[in-house]
Amino acid sequence: MELCLERGVGVSEKRMVLALARVLRYIDPSAEEIAFLQSLPGPELTLSAGDIFPRSHDRDDLYLLLDGWAVNAAISADGAERIHSVHLPGDMVGMANLVLDAPSDAIYALTAVQLKQLSCSVLREMFERFHRLAAVTMLIAQEERALKHEWNLLHTATATSRFAGFLYRINERVNHLNEIAGFDRTIPLTQKQIAEAVGVTPAYINRLIQTFRANDLIKYQRSQLQVLDHESLGSLSALHEWRVEKPKWLPAPT
Amino acid sequence: MELCLERGVGVSEKRMVLALARVLRYIDPSAEEIAFLQSLPGPELTLSAGDIFPRSHDRDDLYLLLDGWAVNAAISADGAERIHSVHLPGDMVGMANLVLDAPSDAIYALTAVQLKQLSCSVLREMFERFHRLAAVTMLIAQEERALKHEWNLLHTATATSRFAGFLYRINERVNHLNEIAGFDRTIPLTQKQIAEAVGVTPAYINRLIQTFRANDLIKYQRSQLQVLDHESLGSLSALHEWRVEKPKWLPAPT
DNA sequence: CGCGTAATTGAATCATTTCAAATATCGTGG
DNA sequence: CCACGATATTTGAAATGATTCAATTACGCG
Numbered sequence: 001m002e003l004c005l006e007r008g009v010g011v012s013e014k015r016m017v018l019a020l021a022r023v024l025r026y027i028d029p030s031a032e033e034i035a036f037l038q039s040l041p042g043p044e045l046t047l048s049a050g051d052i053f054p055r056s057h058d059r060d061d062l063y064l065l066l067d068g069w070a071v072n073a074a075i076s077a078d079g080a081e082r083i084h085s086v087h088l089p090g091d092m093v094g095m096a097n098l099v100l101d102a103p104s105d106a107i108y109a110l111t112a113v114q115l116k117q118l119s120c121s122v123l124r125e126m127f128e129r130f131h132r133l134a135a136v137t138m139l140i141a142q143e144e145r146a147l148k149h150e151w152n153l154l155h156t157a158t159a160t161s162r163f164a165g166f167l168y169r170i171n172e173r174v175n176h177l178n179e180i181a182g183f184d185r186t187i188p189l190t191q192k193q194i195a196e197a198v199g200v201t202p203a204y205i206n207r208l209i210q211t212f213r214a215n216d217l218i219k220y221q222r223s224q225l226q227v228l229d230h231e232s233l234g235s236l237s238a239l240h241e242w243r244v245e246k247p248k249w250l251p252a253p254t
Numbered sequence: 255m256e257l258c259l260e261r262g263v264g265v266s267e268k269r270m271v272l273a274l275a276r277v278l279r280y281i282d283p284s285a286e287e288i289a290f291l292q293s294l295p296g297p298e299l300t301l302s303a304g305d306i307f308p309r310s311h312d313r314d315d316l317y318l319l320l321d322g323w324a325v326n327a328a329i330s331a332d333g334a335e336r337i338h339s340v341h342l343p344g345d346m347v348g349m350a351n352l353v354l355d356a357p358s359d360a361i362y363a364l365t366a367v368q369l370k371q372l373s374c375s376v377l378r379e380m381f382e383r384f385h386r387l388a389a390v391t392m393l394i395a396q397e398e399r400a401l402k403h404e405w406n407l408l409h410t411a412t413a414t415s416r417f418a419g420f421l422y423r424i425n426e427r428v429n430h431l432n433e434i435a436g437f438d439r440t441i442p443l444t445q446k447q448i449a450e451a452v453g454v455t456p457a458y459i460n461r462l463i464q465t466f467r468a469n470d471l472i473k474y475q476r477s478q479l480q481v482l483d484h485e486s487l488g489s490l491s492a493l494h495e496w497r498v499e500k501p502k503w504l505p506a507p508t
Numbered sequence: 509c510g511c512g513t514a515a516t517t518g519a520a521t522c523a524t525t526t527c528a529a530a531t532a533t534c535g536t537g538g
Numbered sequence: 539c540c541a542c543g544a545t546a547t548t549t550g551a552a553a554t555g556a557t558t559c560a561a562t563t564a565c566g567c568g
Contacts, residue, residue, distance in 0.1 A: 060503065074407055082410065084403045096400045099393050101499040105403070120503035127385045127505045134388055135381045141395035143353045148402035149338045153328055155409050156336065156453050159524070191547065199410050201525060206548060222533075223546075245355040249314065249374035251381045413556070445515065455557055460516060476565075477514075 017181045019066045019116075021090030024180075025244050026136045030253040033133055036126075040064065042118045049188075053093070053107040053115070060120040063093045068113030069188055072096070073196065074105040083197035085144070086110075088173050089183065095141065110188045131251035143244060154237065159200045163208050165237030166198050167218065171227040172242055187225040194225075271435045273320045273370075275344030278434075279498050280390045284507040287387055290380075294318065296372045303442075307347070307361040307369070314374040317347045322367030323442055326350070327450065328359040337451035339398070340364075342427050343437065349395065364442045385505035397498060408491065413454045417462050419491030420452050421472065425481040426496055441479040448479075 020037060023029060029037070044066070047053070053063055053070070070087040084105065087093050093107055098120070127134045147169070154162045170187060177183035189197070195205040212218045217233060219226040227233065234240065274291060277283060283291070298320070301307070307317055307324070324341040338359065341347050347361055352374070381388045401423070408416045424441060431437035443451070449459040466472045471487060473480040481487065488494065 082407050095396050099397045099498050100400055101497050124503045124505050127389045131381045138392040138395055139353050141392055142349050145399050146350045146354055153336050243355050244353050249378045251378050458556060
């Protein structure tokens with residue numbers, strides 16, 4: 001039965017696969033590497049939808065998202081929000097704030113989430129002792145950057161293709177997590193949030209949603225979105241499958 | 255005299271400061287770290303304006319920009335270009351391509367440039383032996399990412415503030431290089447290139463340039479731009495000074 | 509002097525915003 | 539089970555920033 005699989009060994013397997021999802025795209029981690037990632041020091045928190053990730057001491061906090069959805073949003077003076085990125089399990093969240101002395105963006109949960117709160121000292125240890133994981137961390141940062149570059153290309157295009165591209169990339173990740181760990185494929189975003197992420201007004205996103213719905217590209221109700229036609233979203237946005245390269249130059253595993 | 259400073263030791267000092275400019279914002283490198291960066295294996299090339307950076311073997315090439323201006327541009331099927339980023343001395347160029355198996359973007363010189371062509375194996379050595387430099391490399395990637403986030407915020411705003419923000423950030427870097435190494439402060443971009451970077455049409459950028467010129471914000475002629483009023487560009491774009499944090503958690507120097 | 513590239517201008521068009529109001533939906537407490 | 543308030547979605551019409559496209563002008567270089 002379904003219920004059986006969700007207990008005992010099954011569930012902890014799933015948990016691990018989700019938490020490592022991002023790293024697994026680049027390497028097959030060694031036993032030591034897995035052990036390091038599994039036993040990262042720091043409290044494990046559970047938040048519910050809408051909660052803001054706690055900022056501890058010197059702003060140098062990092063989170064490893066273990067389960068659930070979160071977003072990284074900038075809140076401007078007039079209360080308007082802009083969503084920079086949508087985070088899924090396996091994401092290391094808060095890294096972009098490492099370098100700047102003015103925070104200005106907040107991370108909050110879209111659904112119930114589980115996360116591991118880390119401090120920067122784990123980065124130090126990683127760079128000193130787990131060279132390959134350190135390199136992968138840099139690669140993931142580069143991947144995010146490349147994604148932003150791509151997003152910039154979409155920004156000259158029409159809002160339709162931007163919306164399509166947004167959904168296409170998210171759905172890609174969701175599908176992947178679904179395959180490797182049975183992650184639920186519905187995307188939990190209100191229209192306002194979608195608008196903030198795509199970069200249009202809520203009023204206009206509504207019209208776009210209606211078009212997409214009419215063309216059977218998506219299903220949307222009550223802040224729950226489901227992609228029905230992944231391929232069409234890809235061609236609408238003129239994006240192709242996102243494929244990361246497994247680099248050959250990486251340091252040897254520890 | 256000026257001319258004296260530009261010869262002998264002076265000039266090689268300058269060269270080094272330029273090439274390390276980016277790293278220096280995060281750490282004071284040790285003698286070993288400097289030695290490593292100075293003696294990176296790989297050919298040193300000189301290109302002239304308009305030249306495309308050579309892509310060698312397996313696409314895994316990296317360049318350290320030693321002097322001059324370059325851009326990273328995506329060229330779409332219909333020949334339209336979009337400029338992702340403008341590169342200055344000290345930039346490690348080509349990193350974003352590390353992770354993707356579809357290149358799609360080219361790097362070309364805006365002025366005469368000097369660069370060091372590297373292969374990915376230097377990254378491996380860096381991650382294995384120079385932990386602090388490796389961490390700084392990741393931080394720079396995060397910095398780029400944060401810059402893109404900021405750019406995204408501007409993308410909802412009007413083209414005026416986007417243009418202002420674009421110039422503001424570039425000028426910031428140019429000023430910095432000018433202070434530490436006497437780098438020339440004129441920005442070598444055609445209107446078409448500015449348009450491709452800001453994300454508007456050349457026709458419209460022209461109108462914006464005229465406004466900016468009329469308000470004594472910039473000087474522009476023959477593809478040479480000079481910022482006259484840095485502060486006003488900042489307030490027009492609603493951006494504040496970009497300040498990177500020197501992190502305390504970094505690994506010890508090698 | 510003339511050619512090629514870069515910059516400038518005009519007028520029509522369009523995608524998206526703005527703003528305000530109307531409607532739907534959920535969870536909650538009575 | 540219903541009414542209520544809060545939040546989320548939907549709609550309309552007017553205003554606008556930016557594009558498009560084609561044509562014109564300026565500039566530098568051989």
